[in-house]
Amino acid sequence: MKKYLSFLVILISVITVASGLTQVVAPGFVLGFIGASISATSMHFFAIVGMFMTLFGGMVLHAIYSAYTNEVAILWASFQKIGAFAAVSLGIIYEIFSPIAAGVALFDLFSGLLFLYYLRSLRNHEVH
Secondary structure (H helix, E strand, C coil): CHHHHHHHHHHHHHHHHHHHHHHHHCHHHHHHHCCCCCCHHHHHHHHHHHHHHHHHHHHHHHHHHCCCCCHHHHHHHHHHHHHHHHHHHHHHHCCCCCHHHHHHHHHHHHHHHHHHHHHHHHHCCCCC
16 A cells, blocks of 8 residues: 555545636536535535635645655645545535535545545655
């Protein structure tokens, strides 16, 4: 697993940037996909969430490709991912999102935990 750890963190970050940009550009499409109601208000706020997803994904990419990996950026990105898991899960529980959004929630949970594992591996000098 450690052999692919950096690749997975980079891949997740690229997916986060791409999905965030999709939410910015086409929030109604994404809301429809996860079974949420679509209104001007929900699209506006979903686009804002997409902007922050894009920024956090870009931040992790920047942290990894910088001369010195920014561990604080990776830590906070893990918090963002775990928080997104909690928020989407609550959205499912309160029937704001359909159960299909559970895939998004689980991806965020996996990503957040993987980022924490990556951070621990960095601190133990197990990945480069």
